Amino acid sequence: MSDVIRYERVGDIAVLTAQNPPVNALGLDVRRGLLSGFERAEAEGAKAVLIYGDGRTYFAGADIREFGKPMQAPSFPDLCSRVEASPLMVVSSLHGTALGGGLEVALSSHYRIAVPSAKMGLPEVHLGILPGAGGTQRLPRVAGVEIALDMITTGRPICAAKALEAGIIDRVAEGEPRDIGLAYTQELLDAGAPRRPVCDLPAPQSVDFDSRYDELLKKSRGQLSPATALRAVQAACEADSFDAGLRRERELFMELMNSDQRLGLVHAFFSERAVSKLPELKGVAPRALAEIGVIGGGTMGAGIATAALLSGLNVTLLEMTDTAADAARGRIEGNLQGALKRGKISAEQFTVLTTQSLSLAVDYSALAQADLVIEAVFEDMAVKKTVFTQLDAVCKPGAILASNTSYLDVDDIAACTTRPEDVIGLHFFSPAHVMKLLEVVVADKTAIDVVATGFALGKMLGKITVRAGVCDGFIGNRILATYRACADHMILDGASPYQIDAALTDFGFAMGPFAVADLAGLDIGWASRKRLAPTRDPRARVPSFPDKLCEDGHFGQKTGKGYYIYEAGKRGGTANPDVPGLIDANRAELGLTPRAFTDAEIIRRYMCAMVNEAAKVVGEGIARRPLDVDMTLLFGYGFPRYRGGPLKWADIQGLDGILADIKSYAEEDDFFWQPAPLLQQLVAEGRSFEDLNKANS
Incomplete structure (x- = not known):
């Protein structure tokens, strides 16, 4: 036997x-x-x-x-x-x-x-x-x-x-x-x-x-x-x-x-389990976590607080006024009501979470005993630095100071404190109590046990936790900015936002990029473009039509109008008839003659832009492994799971063909379409992104 x-x-x-x-x-x-x-x-x-x-x-x-x-x-x-x-x-x-x-x-x-x-x-x-x-x-x-x-x-x-x-x-x-x-x-x-x-x-x-x-x-x-x-x-x-x-x-x-789909889904299965297993964290004990603070009670801060409460942590949420604190409590209680309706918690648990586990405060001194504080305030470096300076003054020794920034330099934030080793980025995705992805952004001086604590928190919260290095946008938002720019370029050259959205949902994305922009808020991209404008290379192709929408007060779903028009009580939106005129005016301003795009060409260009930037992210060490990119895009950006992630998709398609297409696109725009050195190296050596995953497992 x-x-x-x-x-x-x-x-x-x-x-x-x-x-x-x-x-x-x-x-x-x-x-x-x-x-x-x-x-x-x-x-x-x-x-x-x-x-x-x-x-x-x-x-x-x-x-x-x-x-x-x-x-x-x-x-x-x-x-x-x-x-x-x-x-x-x-x-x-x-x-x-x-x-x-x-x-x-x-x-x-x-x-x-x-x-x-x-x-x-x-x-x-x-x-x-x-x-x-x-x-x-x-x-x-x-x-x-x-x-x-x-x-x-x-x-x-x-x-x-x-x-x-x-x-x-x-x-x-x-x-x-x-x-x-x-x-x-x-x-x-x-x-x-x-x-x-x-x-x-x-x-x-x-x-x-x-x-x-x-x-x-x-x-x-x-x-x-x-x-x-x-x-x-x-x-x-x-x-x-x-x-x-x-x-x-x-x-x-x-x-x-x-089938290719089986390859993609098996890759996703294994990568989901491997992504949080970092060799450098083996044997490293995380710091104790029982009490956490959250600064800012908007949608993001309330979501983070909700996720922490549901995982058994005590939470102190700090707002600047009593009125704002009351509004934050309402958002958190609304989130927990949703969990109650879905049977995730009992009525008794709801009462305990809202009356005992959650505290609201308007003074930084309330965070003095927190083991970890996560700020979720406005995405502005001056605002972030003010918050961290005050946290540095009131938080106990060994407390971890975390920023939920989506783009900003965590090294710069850490430098305004006397304890940069205790500073880390914890980039949640909204709504934070629902979305599965957490980027742990490791700054130059972040202590290794602080990194371990970030991953331990992700596990407590039931998140897919990915390590990211410091750059503008980290892993996900940096890649997003590039493939979103590719979509804008295709619009300037003749495609419509609605054709692009339809092609990419047919590819398997949960939503197209312009519907996503409406959901997130067009003002976010507008603020980012204005922030980067002073240092932008003059060769970059940046359209003006998205800014025109924002200047007119149209920020997407939250204002009822963006690329789409949204009516109360109706699911989804309908195409905004004003958008084609804004695009035509932008093309005329740039002297561009539009041409037709096939859906296949839209998908190929969009994906090549995504893969190329992802290869740069891996090559620069912002992501340690290709699978880190794949899991980030799967769990934070609606990438179809059955395709495995952009770099698994690239392996399946063939890296040589993708590189050849990127080089052909570069004949039109050699500034945007600069082939990633890592992609060129892998093609030259006849290797794949999966080979890198195996080498770093």
């Missing part, structure tokens, strides 16, 4: 215990151990087989180390078919999580029992694939098409009670999984219960799969795995036999396995 599957006999029952910590992943040794266990049980004359997992869970899924590699025998599909075909009665006892291949093994069993806390699901669509070991054929037979479609196309797990109600499991019982599994199996044997292979159940009732397919593609913004998984469920309903359904499932599974 395998070391990872323990075999024992309890009367007529052969017990197969998974012992592959931490999550009993179904790697090759586990699959071989299960197969061997069945062969031995059948040879020794057992009457039933009980499968359960030792430790904290049943099988929680595949071994992620095997992702993208050829499956060695026994494969998942063969193992599940073998379990189901056993002449012995097979029972699975579930606890912890039964996910992916784990649930497929359970569905191949003839009976299933679970503890009340167990969860089960088929999350394969999040990796760009579908359940490929019979999950799309067996789950609809036991639970019906509607529940199966929801579980398979969303990847969301369900609890034991709902699984029981759906018919996915047969019983819920308190106790140890071994004990309840043995008792249930013996009860079935004593009752003379028959084997009950799911493959023998009738095919489920069909639905209108074609319309569901179109709906899923639209909802997933072009991600193929949910809609393709639907076609596999369709085969469960319409194939001539169970085996024919399995063959169709396998065909569709292999289509997805060989």
